[in-house]
Amino acid sequence: MINQEVADLLYEMADILELKGVEWKPRAYRKAAQGIENLSEDLYAIYKKQGRKGLQNIPGVGEAIAKHIEEYLLKGKVKKFEQLKKSVPKGLSNLMEITSLGAKKTFVLYKKLGIRNLSDLKEAIKRHKIAKLAGFGIKSEQNISRGLEIFKKGQERTLLSDALPIAERIIFKLKKLKEIRRVSFAGSLRRMKETIGDVDVLVTSSKPKQVMDFFTRLAEVKRVVAKGTTKSTVILRNGMQCDVRVLKDEEYGAALQYFTGSKEHNIKLRELAIKKGYKLSEYGLFKGKKRIACRTEDEIYKKLGLQIMAPELRTNTGELEAAKKGKLPHLIELKDIKGDLQMHSKYSDGVDTIAKMAEEAAKLGYDYIAITDHSKTRAIAHGLDEKRLRKQWKEIDALNKKLKSQNKERRIRILKGSEVDILADGTLDYSDKILRKLEVVIAAVHSGYKSSKRKMTDRICKALENKYVHILAHPTGRIINRRPAYELDLNAVFEVAKEKKKILEVDAFPDRLDLKDTHVRAAIEKGIKISIDTDAHSYTHLPYMVYGVAQARRGWAEKKDVVNCLSLKELLRVLRR
DNA sequence: GCCGTTTTCGGCCCGACTGTTTTCAGTCG
Numbered sequence: 001m002i003n004q005e006v007a008d009l010l011y012e013m014a015d016i017l018e019l020k021g022v023e024w025k026p027r028a029y030r031k032a033a034q035g036i037e038n039l040s041e042d043l044y045a046i047y048k049k050q051g052r053k054g055l056q057n058i059p060g061v062g063e064a065i066a067k068h069i070e071e072y073l074l075k076g077k078v079k080k081f082e083q084l085k086k087s088v089p090k091g092l093s094n095l096m097e098i099t100s101l102g103a104k105k106t107f108v109l110y111k112k113l114g115i116r117n118l119s120d121l122k123e124a125i126k127r128h129k130i131a132k133l134a135g136f137g138i139k140s141e142q143n144i145s146r147g148l149e150i151f152k153k154g155q156e157r158t159l160l161s162d163a164l165p166i167a168e169r170i171i172f173k174l175k176k177l178k179e180i181r182r183v184s185f186a187g188s189l190r191r192m193k194e195t196i197g198d199v200d201v202l203v204t205s206s207k208p209k210q211v212m213d214f215f216t217r218l219a220e221v222k223r224v225v226a227k228g229t230t231k232s233t234v235i236l237r238n239g240m241q242c243d244v245r246v247l248k249d250e251e252y253g254a255a256l257q258y259f260t261g262s263k264e265h266n267i268k269l270r271e272l273a274i275k276k277g278y279k280l281s282e283y284g285l286f287k288g289k290k291r292i293a294c295r296t297e298d299e300i301y302k303k304l305g306l307q308i309m310a311p312e313l314r315t316n317t318g319e320l321e322a323a324k325k326g327k328l329p330h331l332i333e334l335k336d337i338k339g340d341l342q343m344h345s346k347y348s349d350g351v352d353t354i355a356k357m358a359e360e361a362a363k364l365g366y367d368y369i370a371i372t373d374h375s376k377t378r379a380i381a382h383g384l385d386e387k388r389l390r391k392q393w394k395e396i397d398a399l400n401k402k403l404k405s406q407n408k409e410r411r412i413r414i415l416k417g418s419e420v421d422i423l424a425d426g427t428l429d430y431s432d433k434i435l436r437k438l439e440v441v442i443a444a445v446h447s448g449y450k451s452s453k454r455k456m457t458d459r460i461c462k463a464l465e466n467k468y469v470h471i472l473a474h475p476t477g478r479i480i481n482r483r484p485a486y487e488l489d490l491n492a493v494f495e496v497a498k499e500k501k502k503i504l505e506v507d508a509f510p511d512r513l514d515l516k517d518t519h520v521r522a523a524i525e526k527g528i529k530i531s532i533d534t535d536a537h538s539y540t541h542l543p544y545m546v547y548g549v550a551q552a553r554r555g556w557a558e559k560k561d562v563v564n565c566l567s568l569k570e571l572l573r574v575l576r577r
Numbered sequence: 578g579c580c581g582t583t584t585t586c587g588g589c590c591c592g593a594c595t596g597t598t599t600t601c602a603g604t605c606g
Contacts (some may be wrong), residue, residue: 023589024578024579024588024589025578025579026578027578027579027589028578028579028589029578031578031579032578032579060578060579060580061579062578062579062580063578063579064578064579065578065579099604099605100595100603100604100605101604102603102604102605103603103604104602104603104604105603105604134597135596135597135598135602135603136596136597137596137597139595139596139597140595140596140597143595143596187606198606200606226593226594226595226605227594228593228594228595229593230592230593230594231592231593231594231606232594233594233605233606243606245593258591258592259606261606263590263606266590266591266606267590267591268590269590270590270591271589271590273590274589274590275581275582275583276582277583279590279591280590280591281590281591281592282591282592283592
């Protein structure tokens with residue numbers, strides 16, 4: 001994507017300018033980069049339609065940066081940026097990623113000790129050269145050394161589904177302390193981001209010291225990084241960082257708002273407060289010295305003339321502008337979900353019987369599920385050939401008959417489905433004769449992940465042309481922390497999906513969460529419907545729906561955008577179309 | 578470099594903690 005290329009270039013320039021001690025420009029470059037990342041339209045398209053003026057309409061892009069973008073679009077590079085890159089060693093800005101090293105210190109290390117990269121830094125630490133520098137000391141050197149170790153381990157982010165239970169356990173323990181009034185997690189965890197950098201916990205108490213002593217001595221804590229009366233940071237035994245803030249109970253609303261973020265959202269919100277003659281901090285919304293709002297988050301948003309908004313929306317990607325106009329979406333909720341359209345049984349690579357899956361799904365209050373075992377080519381997952389598929393149909397028919405005679409509360413309908421492989425040439429793993437008999441056909445790519453963008457795009461688009469395909473499963477194929485998305489022109493896929501009225505999946509499995517939030521938003525803007533499915537391989541996976549719903553919420557999805565919010569009757573009508 | 582319901586010039590989010598200094602700069606979220 002050209003947009004990401006340009007944004008990355010601007011971020012890189014911001015880093016270099018910051019290293020050189022240039023004021024304000026880095027901030028401007030980063031803002032422009034963010035503005036570009038948030039676009040749903042292609043930079044080329046904007047430039048073609050409206051020229052440089054169009055580029056200047058992008059938030060954060062002014063005359064100068066618009067010229068640079070124009071140059072990049074036309075020539076593939078920017079002369080000024082090339083010169084800037086040459087002025088510092090390549091990779092020096094990477095050192096800023098290390099905790100406790102920022103632009104200033106990194107540049108001092110470069111100027112005084114000639115440190116240009118990670119190995120130079122390691123060598124300097126070994127010889128204790130850093131501790132001798134003015135403004136540094138033994139502690140600084142130790143902190144940099146630790147930061148370097150953590151950096152080398154890689155900054156793999158923790159899955160939401162892994163972080164949430166740990167955070168809940170810590171909160172459970174804190175709740176038992178009588179000095180604590182209220183406690184909540186905040187940060188990216190509360191925003192339900194797909195991965196979590198660190199766990200943020202907010203506590204209200206009038207005895208902050210006791211709280212901090214208790215917290216830093218928890219069994220989960222491996223090392224204390226910082227400890228103050230209002231703010232402490234520790235490293236947990238599993239390697240995650242955990243920050244705790246202690247505030248007064250009456251500051252809870254302002255504190256929760258502040259500590260939930262995102263950072264970008266907060267900055268924008270504070271700017272908005274200033275424009276209205278207020279000041280916003282974690283201690284409240286102030287007019288002069290007078291605190292005018294702080295008890296609840298809603299109070300703060302309302303005072304600023306905004307609609308109240310769910311944490312999932314707080315990313316500074318247009319939610320504040322929408323809130324001002326009263327145009328925030330009515331986000332889908334877990335209770336709106338009426339069924340789950342992708343799951344596996346013992347027939348292929350699932351561990352439970354169809355009956356068990358149906359029974360557990362009924363307990364979740366669903367009206368229907370689709371059993372979508374793998375097709376024959378997925379031999380490794382015991383994919384079903386036509387014969388076994390027919391056998392499965394018989395079993396489903398028998399189960400449905402039995403379920404129909406049961407009491408109404410527990411009645412659930414099992415739909416005959418399949419997760420059909422999209423073969424390398426874009427044809428499907430079953431003949432049309434079989435496909436037309438399936439009630440839910442989910443097409444999926446499970447091979448050739450390394451093929452070219454063109455080839456993968458053609459392959460998927462061709463599969464979507466098949467009139468029996470209903471849903472495209474996990475459209476980008478990524479697995480978080482393990483496998484990147486395959487090369488794919490998602491816009492082209494969206495176009496076909498829109499034209500052929502195909503449904504795109506939000507796979508709720510915690511390491512997939514595919515489509516991503518930004519993709520969901522783009523798809524919905526085009527009027528494409530989505531389906532939030534767990535891809536469960538065991539009945540214990542069925543509750544993963546909550547992660548898929550969170551993902552869709554971050555993509556501004558409403559109930560009307562999601563096909564498995566439809567009643568069984570309505571859903572069948574859509575599928576048969 | 579960007580931006581304007583205080584401004585076309587002069588601002589640019591706000592506060593906590595640490596380490597190295599003796600009053601504060603750098604870093605972080």
